[in-house]
Amino acid sequence: MLSINNLHARIGEKEILKGINLEIKPGEVHAIMGPNGSGKSTLASVLAGREDYEVTEGSVIFQGKDILELAPEERAAEGIFLAFQYPVEIPGVSTTNFLKSAVNEIRKYRGEEPMDAVQFLKMFKEKMAYVNIDQSLLSRALNEGFSGGEKKRNEIFQMAVLEPKLAILDETDSGLDIDALRIVAEGVNKLKGPDNATIVVTHYQRLLDYIVPDFVHVLYKGRIVKSGTKELALELEEKGYDWIKAEVD
Amino acid sequence: MSKELAIKSFQAVGFPTSKMEEWKYTSLKNLNEIDWSWEELNLSVASIDGLQICTLQDLLNHSTEFKAKWEGKDPILEQNPLFALNAAICENPLVLWIKEGIQIEDAVHLSVFLKQDKNTAFQSKMIVFLEKDSSFSIIESANSQGETPVFSTFVQEVFLAEGAQFKYVKEQNLSDSCTYVDQTFVYQDSNSQADTFTFSLNGGIIRNNLHFYINGEQVVSNLNGLYVPGANQLMDTHSVVDHRLPNSESNELYKGVLMGQSTGVFNGKIFVRKDAQKTNAFQSCRNVLASQKATMNTKPQLEIWADDVKCSHGTTTGQLNEESLFYMRSRGISLAAAKTLLLLAFAQEVIDTIPFEETRKSISEKIIAKIEASNDLVI
Numbered sequence: 001m002l003s004i005n006n007l008h009a010r011i012g013e014k015e016i017l018k019g020i021n022l023e024i025k026p027g028e029v030h031a032i033m034g035p036n037g038s039g040k041s042t043l044a045s046v047l048a049g050r051e052d053y054e055v056t057e058g059s060v061i062f063q064g065k066d067i068l069e070l071a072p073e074e075r076a077a078e079g080i081f082l083a084f085q086y087p088v089e090i091p092g093v094s095t096t097n098f099l100k101s102a103v104n105e106i107r108k109y110r111g112e113e114p115m116d117a118v119q120f121l122k123m124f125k126e127k128m129a130y131v132n133i134d135q136s137l138l139s140r141a142l143n144e145g146f147s148g149g150e151k152k153r154n155e156i157f158q159m160a161v162l163e164p165k166l167a168i169l170d171e172t173d174s175g176l177d178i179d180a181l182r183i184v185a186e187g188v189n190k191l192k193g194p195d196n197a198t199i200v201v202t203h204y205q206r207l208l209d210y211i212v213p214d215f216v217h218v219l220y221k222g223r224i225v226k227s228g229t230k231e232l233a234l235e236l237e238e239k240g241y242d243w244i245k246a247e248v249d
Numbered sequence: 250m251s252k253e254l255a256i257k258s259f260q261a262v263g264f265p266t267s268k269m270e271e272w273k274y275t276s277l278k279n280l281n282e283i284d285w286s287w288e289e290l291n292l293s294v295a296s297i298d299g300l301q302i303c304t305l306q307d308l309l310n311h312s313t314e315f316k317a318k319w320e321g322k323d324p325i326l327e328q329n330p331l332f333a334l335n336a337a338i339c340e341n342p343l344v345l346w347i348k349e350g351i352q353i354e355d356a357v358h359l360s361v362f363l364k365q366d367k368n369t370a371f372q373s374k375m376i377v378f379l380e381k382d383s384s385f386s387i388i389e390s391a392n393s394q395g396e397t398p399v400f401s402t403f404v405q406e407v408f409l410a411e412g413a414q415f416k417y418v419k420e421q422n423l424s425d426s427c428t429y430v431d432q433t434f435v436y437q438d439s440n441s442q443a444d445t446f447t448f449s450l451n452g453g454i455i456r457n458n459l460h461f462y463i464n465g466e467q468v469v470s471n472l473n474g475l476y477v478p479g480a481n482q483l484m485d486t487h488s489v490v491d492h493r494l495p496n497s498e499s500n501e502l503y504k505g506v507l508m509g510q511s512t513g514v515f516n517g518k519i520f521v522r523k524d525a526q527k528t529n530a531f532q533s534c535r536n537v538l539a540s541q542k543a544t545m546n547t548k549p550q551l552e553i554w555a556d557d558v559k560c561s562h563g564t565t566t567g568q569l570n571e572e573s574l575f576y577m578r579s580r581g582i583s584l585a586a587a588k589t590l591l592l593l594a595f596a597q598e599v600i601d602t603i604p605f606e607e608t609r610k611s612i613s614e615k616i617i618a619k620i621e622a623s624n625d626l627v628i
């Protein structure tokens with residue numbers, strides 16, 4: 001479904017991704033861990049199409065398409081979704097209006113009829129239950145003045161509405177209280193299916209108790225330096241990154 | 250002064266040019282090339298209960314209160330050649346008189362329609378007198394049609410006696426070959442409230458001058474405005490809020506969305522005179538350059554002679570936030586649609602101030618249409 005080959009990316013003069021290789025098949029969950037500043041969010045942003053980063057080498061093929069050629073909105077329409085580590089505040093635009101625009105633009109891209117107000121209402125209701133989010137939050141300006149946890153929950157609500165093929169969750173667990181973490185993780189699990197895949201970027205093993213990964217990768221200095229199964233996360237939790245750094249440096 | 254003499258003496262000085270401080274960014278020099286036919290544009294409104302429509306002479310004869318105000322006002326109009334000419338030409342200004350205690354709920358509609366076919370310089374004038382504790386609202390729309398050059402000066406003088414309430418919505422939707430100069434004077438006595446809502450949607454050159462004289466205590470003056478120039482349009486706001494007595498409040502909320510190669514100008518003066526202690530005066534002017542070729546010139550000017558006052562002003566001019574645009578695009582919203590959403594959200598705050606629902610809706614729709622249409626051309 002997604003195959004990343006020798007991906008290099010830089011911002012300005014600074015090279016951040018230095019040859020990433022990753023294969024993801026439908027139905028799989030991949031966890032990406034790694035020390036602060038190793039390039040995890042950069043990888044997520046490059047996949048979503050952020051233009052600040054310049055891809056200097058390598059390729060990203062998603063469902064047979066070279067997505068590096070596509071604009072961020074086209075990638076979204078192809079089915080890529082990024083839950084931001086730091087969701088952006090959009091003053092004056094409510095979550096519901098924002099999502100109505102998003103859904104209908106994606107439908108237009110796919111040659112589908114736009115959804116009407118009644119259909120939206122029904123769909124939003126259903127999806128709100130996934131992450132137990134309150135209506136009052138959705139009618140406020142998107143993310144404006146939201147607490148850290150509310151922002152993260154809202155990201156997953158958006159994911160539930162957009163039903164992506166590939167969801168990239170960048171530290172969605174940080175900022176969530178213990179109950180919220182469980183609710184959000186359950187929401188993510190409900191959205192999982194044999195046809196879609198998930199990349200979970202996290203620092204903590206706890207999330208992986210709920211969203212169980214098929215593979216765990218360690219990103220360090222812009223490269224994936226170690227891959228394993230869910231046991232690797234447990235090992236990292238116990239030992240930290242020093243032993244891996246020692247192996248690499 | 251006779252009309253002919255007034256035209257002659259105006260022609261001797263000509264239209265204001267950028268050499269004049271007050272017209273630094275808004276030169277009307279090109280208008281000097283045109284052989285204008287100066288004409289009075291007579292304005293009218295439908296008569297409604299409680300509203301007296303009369304002549305200036307009637308009002309002067311029948312209201313000593315008005316006479317005193319009329320004779321005591323600032324001679325600033327006569328000193329400006331453009332407005333002196335307007336005064337000489339406008340023999341039949343629209344005069345609206347609302348008597349003591351009369352509360353008129355429904356807004357009166359005023360249309361300023363400029364027909365463009367023979368280089369006409371339309372001159373119009375309106376005088377509004379609100380007696381003690383009366384209330385009155387005007388929804389005005391200025392429109393023009395045609396492609397030949399047209400010029401217009403529209404002067405309004407509004408007098409609010411104690412406790413009077415006045416709301417004034419202006420929608421300016423003019424053609425690109427139109428130069429429109431609007432001058433609003435508001436004289437306020439104690440406990441009165443005047444709210445203006447100026448929406449400049451289209452027009453080659455639009456210059457809005459607003460001049461508020463706060464001649465009483467517990468006065469509230471709210472000046473709201475939104476300008477959305479596109480293409481080569483120029484929209485200029487010059488406001489003066491003159492606090493002369495203590496304990497009053499003024500709020501200015503101006504926003505601009507500048508598209509195409511357009512230019513915006515905001516010059517906001519606040520005077521707080523020595524006697525105007527405990528004045529609250531706020532001014533905010535925020536602008537988004539929706540295109541790299543648009544420019545905005547802002548100049549807030551506070552002159553404060555009193556020591557116990559709360560005044561603040563803030564002017565900002567920025568571009569759309571890149572982070573926001575990426576966030577929206579990452580959800581599937583196209584760049585153009587993301588820009589439109591952000592610009593409308595930005596403009597909404599001013600649109601929301603319009604106190605009449607239907608007008609609010611129709612102005613909002615026109616702004617959406619304009620922003621959507623110009624988005625393809627942007628950058």
Ligand SMILES: Nc1ncnc2c1ncn2[C@@H]1O[C@H](COP(=O)(O)OP(=O)(O)OP(=O)(O)O)[C@@H](O)[C@H]1O
Binds near residue numbers: 042043
């Ligand atoms: N706009 C930028 N300009 C300069 N350096 C940048 C920029 N964006 C990211 N970087 C640098 O790239 C490196 C990788 O950042 P990134 O955000 O991808 O790390 P991360 O692995 O997500 O870290 P964390 O665990 O703290 O979220 C960091 O050293 C960061 O400072």
Ligand SMILES: [Mg+2]
Binds near residue numbers: 040041085170171
């Ligand atoms: Mg990160």
